[in-house]
Amino acid sequence: MAERAPLDSAADERELARGLRDGSAEGFERLVRTYGGRLLAVTRRILRDEEDARDAVQDAFISAFRARKQFQADARVSTWLHRIAVNAALMKLRSRRRKTEVPMDDLQPAFRDDGHHADRFVSWAEPADVALGRQETADFVREAIAELPDSYRLVLLMRDIEGRNTEETATELGITPNAVKIRLHRARLALRRLIAPRMQEIAS
Amino acid sequence: MICREVTEFLMDYETRSLAPAVHQEFELHLSRCSNCRTFIVQYQETVKAGQRACAEQDADAITEIPDDLIRAIMHAIRAARQT
Numbered sequence: 001m002a003e004r005a006p007l008d009s010a011a012d013e014r015e016l017a018r019g020l021r022d023g024s025a026e027g028f029e030r031l032v033r034t035y036g037g038r039l040l041a042v043t044r045r046i047l048r049d050e051e052d053a054r055d056a057v058q059d060a061f062i063s064a065f066r067a068r069k070q071f072q073a074d075a076r077v078s079t080w081l082h083r084i085a086v087n088a089a090l091m092k093l094r095s096r097r098r099k100t101e102v103p104m105d106d107l108q109p110a111f112r113d114d115g116h117h118a119d120r121f122v123s124w125a126e127p128a129d130v131a132l133g134r135q136e137t138a139d140f141v142r143e144a145i146a147e148l149p150d151s152y153r154l155v156l157l158m159r160d161i162e163g164r165n166t167e168e169t170a171t172e173l174g175i176t177p178n179a180v181k182i183r184l185h186r187a188r189l190a191l192r193r194l195i196a197p198r199m200q201e202i203a204s
Numbered sequence: 205m206i207c208r209e210v211t212e213f214l215m216d217y218e219t220r221s222l223a224p225a226v227h228q229e230f231e232l233h234l235s236r237c238s239n240c241r242t243f244i245v246q247y248q249e250t251v252k253a254g255q256r257a258c259a260e261q262d263a264d265a266i267t268e269i270p271d272d273l274i275r276a277i278m279h280a281i282r283a284a285r286q287t
Binding site for chain 1: 206207208209210215239240242243245246247249250251252253254255256257258267268269271274276277278280281282284285
């Protein structure tokens with residue numbers, strides 16, 4: 001099991017930044033041990049394939065090593081590395097054969113001509129927190145997220161799962177903040193549609 | 205305001221970014237439309253469901269970086285240093 005390095009105090013952050021800029025083997029290894037696990041979680045979520053996720057983390061650290069002199073002293077190492085890891089994962093995602101994507105329009109709420117919802121919604125049997133206590137429901141929700149087209153899935157992952165703000169997400173994905181907002185809303189609406197049948201039937 | 209607009213404005217309503225008059229119209233619609241109230245609860249539950257499902261995945265997985273991957277990365281870094 002890898003050693004978990006201490007993290008997150010300002011002194012640690014400065015030390016890690018110094019190791020990054022120096023490019024020393026010890027400094028860099030500390031960086032890999034400290035942030036590697038978190039970055040692996042990020043690339044796993046984006047790529048959903050263990051080998052690809054590991055490759056992306058490795059590519060990210062090599063890119064970081066090569067670009068270490070561009071690291072600004074006042075930046076956060078974690079943020080800088082996160083951006084590089086997301087980029088590495090996106091490159092890998094684009095190099096894969098495209099999966100057949102569900103049409104997002106089909107997963108949006110339907111309205112009648114008068115603007116009212118076409119469907120009658122029924123309250124879900126249990127709040128999400130309770131329902132998600134069941135492993136199979138958690139698996140189902142993750143599969144539903146995976147069904148979303150990548151351009152929507154990535155926004156949902158960064159905003160709702162990783163808790164990045166709109167501007168950070170826009171910068172990392174190379175889209176406008178407004179596009180982030182629109183895609184997030186459509187992704188949530190689509191995800192609701194995908195999980196609704198399951199959430200409704202849980203108690204029955 | 206109609207259901208279609210409520211759906212459209214939902215995210216801005218939740219972040220309190222709607223103009224006061226629109227916010228008021230939104231709430232007026234909600235007070236009269238139980239279908240939209242149910243829909244909004246489901247929308248909020250969906251966000252929570254995604255968060256919870258992914259948090260469990262992270263907890264299940266090893267969030268530390270495996271030693272063999274560290275070795276592979278450091279090997280690649282040493283190679284990069286020489287090029």
